[in-house]
Amino acid sequence: MTYYNTRPTRKKTMPPEDPPPVMRGLGDLIERITEKTGIKAVVEKVAEKTGKDCGCGERRDKLNKAMPFGDKS
Amino acid sequence: MTLTRTCCCGKCYFGARSTDADATACLHNKTEVLELRIPRPSYAYGVGVISYSDCDCAGEYQTRTQCDASDTIEVDYDHFHPEDRTYTWFYEKPSDGNIWPPCTSPCCGYDDASPGFNDAECCNSGLQCSTTYRQYTGLAASRLQQQIIEDGSVPHLGNDSDAEDCEYGDAYWFLQDVANHDTAHRYRHWIVVSGAVTETSTQNLEQTMLCVVHKEKWWERGYNSLNQSDNPSASDSDDAASNCRTPKYWVFACSGVPLYSWEIKQLSSLTTQQQDDVIIAIHNGDPIPENLADILEQDGILVAKDHERVDGKIIEKTLRYLNNDAGGADTTETAYFYARPGGWTYVCPGFSSSTAVDLAADFPQIPRRYDVACDYGSDNNCFTASPLPGNDCECAFTGGPGGDCDPCAGLIGCAPGVLSACGGTSDIYCMEDVIVGNCKGVWVQFSHYYKNLATDSNEYECGVSNDGYICRVMPGGTCEFGSLPDEIGHEIPTEVSESVRNGNTANGALCCGGEGTYERGTAQCPALTPDAADCDDPTNWGPNV
Numbered sequence: 001m002t003y004y005n006t007r008p009t010r011k012k013t014m015p016p017e018d019p020p021p022v023m024r025g026l027g028d029l030i031e032r033i034t035e036k037t038g039i040k041a042v043v044e045k046v047a048e049k050t051g052k053d054c055g056c057g058e059r060r061d062k063l064n065k066a067m068p069f070g071d072k073s
Numbered sequence: 074m075t076l077t078r079t080c081c082c083g084k085c086y087f088g089a090r091s092t093d094a095d096a097t098a099c100l101h102n103k104t105e106v107l108e109l110r111i112p113r114p115s116y117a118y119g120v121g122v123i124s125y126s127d128c129d130c131a132g133e134y135q136t137r138t139q140c141d142a143s144d145t146i147e148v149d150y151d152h153f154h155p156e157d158r159t160y161t162w163f164y165e166k167p168s169d170g171n172i173w174p175p176c177t178s179p180c181c182g183y184d185d186a187s188p189g190f191n192d193a194e195c196c197n198s199g200l201q202c203s204t205t206y207r208q209y210t211g212l213a214a215s216r217l218q219q220q221i222i223e224d225g226s227v228p229h230l231g232n233d234s235d236a237e238d239c240e241y242g243d244a245y246w247f248l249q250d251v252a253n254h255d256t257a258h259r260y261r262h263w264i265v266v267s268g269a270v271t272e273t274s275t276q277n278l279e280q281t282m283l284c285v286v287h288k289e290k291w292w293e294r295g296y297n298s299l300n301q302s303d304n305p306s307a308s309d310s311d312d313a314a315s316n317c318r319t320p321k322y323w324v325f326a327c328s329g330v331p332l333y334s335w336e337i338k339q340l341s342s343l344t345t346q347q348q349d350d351v352i353i354a355i356h357n358g359d360p361i362p363e364n365l366a367d368i369l370e371q372d373g374i375l376v377a378k379d380h381e382r383v384d385g386k387i388i389e390k391t392l393r394y395l396n397n398d399a400g401g402a403d404t405t406e407t408a409y410f411y412a413r414p415g416g417w418t419y420v421c422p423g424f425s426s427s428t429a430v431d432l433a434a435d436f437p438q439i440p441r442r443y444d445v446a447c448d449y450g451s452d453n454n455c456f457t458a459s460p461l462p463g464n465d466c467e468c469a470f471t472g473g474p475g476g477d478c479d480p481c482a483g484l485i486g487c488a489p490g491v492l493s494a495c496g497g498t499s500d501i502y503c504m505e506d507v508i509v510g511n512c513k514g515v516w517v518q519f520s521h522y523y524k525n526l527a528t529d530s531n532e533y534e535c536g537v538s539n540d541g542y543i544c545r546v547m548p549g550g551t552c553e554f555g556s557l558p559d560e561i562g563h564e565i566p567t568e569v570s571e572s573v574r575n576g577n578t579a580n581g582a583l584c585c586g587g588e589g590t591y592e593r594g595t596a597q598c599p600a601l602t603p604d605a606a607d608c609d610d611p612t613n614w615g616p617n618v
Contacts, residue, residue: 001165001169001171002171002244003287003326003414003415003416003417004417004509005088005414005415005509005510005511006416006509006511006558
């Protein structure tokens with residue numbers, strides 16, 4: 001353990017170990033971005049509190065269908 | 074900055090030496106408080122690209138998260154000690170892995186280049202090691218360790234033109250004259266065997282070091298301005314503040330003093346039972362009973378003070394050894410050493426799964442900068458100077474035909490919460506906090522980069538740069554902002570640094586002037602990246618709290 005003093009000490013967050021999941025389409029890309037920003041978690045929290053679905057899942061699936069990235073396997 | 078060189082009672086030296094003007098002495102009592110402030114200005118970050126091609130909304134949109142300004146986060150910290158003492162005692166053992174410098178570094182040190190020694194071989198098999206310095210086991214240290222202990226600045230490995238030397242500063246100078254102490258001087262040594270303190274064979278000086286002891290002053294979080302409107306998912310306002318946002322405790326450590334087994338047994342005024350209690354506590358990783366550490370301080374064994382020496386060494390030790398150069402004569406001499414630097418650290422609210430029990434039983438020997446619930450990567454800590462949680466954040470966009478074609482639909486009004494993911498070569502966000510502190514307080518600078526997805530050139534931009542600070546405030550007083558650290562080192566994430574060096578990101582797009590990083594294997598090494606836009610001066614600096 002190193003103390004912070006007048007010599008700058010770096011604290012950096014590390015990248016996640018797990019590989020990113022395969023993206024099925026644009027909807028998943030948008031969902032991934034919102035996950036990174038933290039928006040997704042809060043949207044779901046709000047939906048839980050209000051009892052009103054934000055429609056993210058439906059919107060994601062719709063976008064995936066409209067703009068699939070294609071099967072690369 | 075000029076700080077007094079007087080050595081009256083109550084001074085807390087926190088540097089390696091008394092001649093370092095920025096790290097000499099503090100004066101603590103139980104009435105001073107800490108005030109933490111983190112402004113939350115408006116900001117926007119992130120660029121997402123969405124293209125519609127098969128409907129009335131056909132077109133390309135660029136989205137981002139936009140947040141209005143929120144109230145400044147303000148947290149007050151009051152003096153803390155379970156028994157209302159001013160100071161407590163904290164120690165680290167060599168076997169904890171932090172007392173000696175690392176044996177190897179992927180960024181710097183001595184590899185196969187001239188003069189031909191290799192630190193990794195040294196650490197593994199004892200080949201090509203330092204001929205003068207040793208590890209705490211008595212085995213030879215590496216050349217890297219020797220350089221760190223003697224100088225603190227180590228040249229980088231290989232021929233990477235964009236790598237920089239590693240700077241350890243004076244963090245390990247306290248091992249000078251310890252890790253290379255004369256091996257003809259043999260010290261008596263006591264260890265714990267089957268729960269009992271037992272004398273073993275004589276050892277080198279470094280082998281008899283039980284731990285390095287720091288005197289520490291603690292503050293506990295009291296008032297905080299965050300409430301459940303800032304964090305609706307929290308169960309109460311304290312959770313709102315503690316949810317990976319602000320530490321439960323801040324700690325200031327005075328300079329560390331090595332403690333040797335023979336000092337306890339041969340030089341202290343402790344009773345035999347008390348001597349054994351101290352040695353067994355350290356062996357078990359338990360707190361040293363404070364009253365016994367106090368006695369060791371009164372005996373002059375755990376003291377760092379200004380001796381007005383030219384070299385600034387602030388630890389005076391009475392060495393007692395058997396001198397093999399004089400037929401094993403029982404010898405006593407006085408010697409001076411640098412101290413292990415102290416400074417600031419913090420303790421998270423959830424440092425264990427049973428916090429209250431562990432605090433009562435283990436204080437102050439509890440983990441630092443670690444929270445069981447906050448996942449900030451390997452450091453897993455609970456503190457950032459980011460302007461989050463941001464209220465009234467929303468998804469904003471440009472492009473497309475407009476009207477009912479809103480790529481943000483379903484996201485409007487959603488706050489971003491606390492950022493929890495970062496970094497890596499494939500991620501679009503990178504962020505970091507850099508913290509510096511001195512006797513008067515702490516300055517922490519947060520920076521956040523994002524990849525501009527609207528371009529195809531791995532271009533990064535500074536999304537948010539924010540400054541938080543902590544002031545030590547005396548009763549009725551104000552923060553002495555002019556006494557806070559006035560320089561901070563900003564390091565640019567690897568992928569951003571590479572982007573600059575590859576010509577994809579302009580210097581002016583970066584958050585602050587500073588060094589880049591160079592990825593060598595899995596290590597983040599210092600690298601040469603030109604200074605970026607200067608934002609070294611906090612915008613919310615002073616004059617009053």
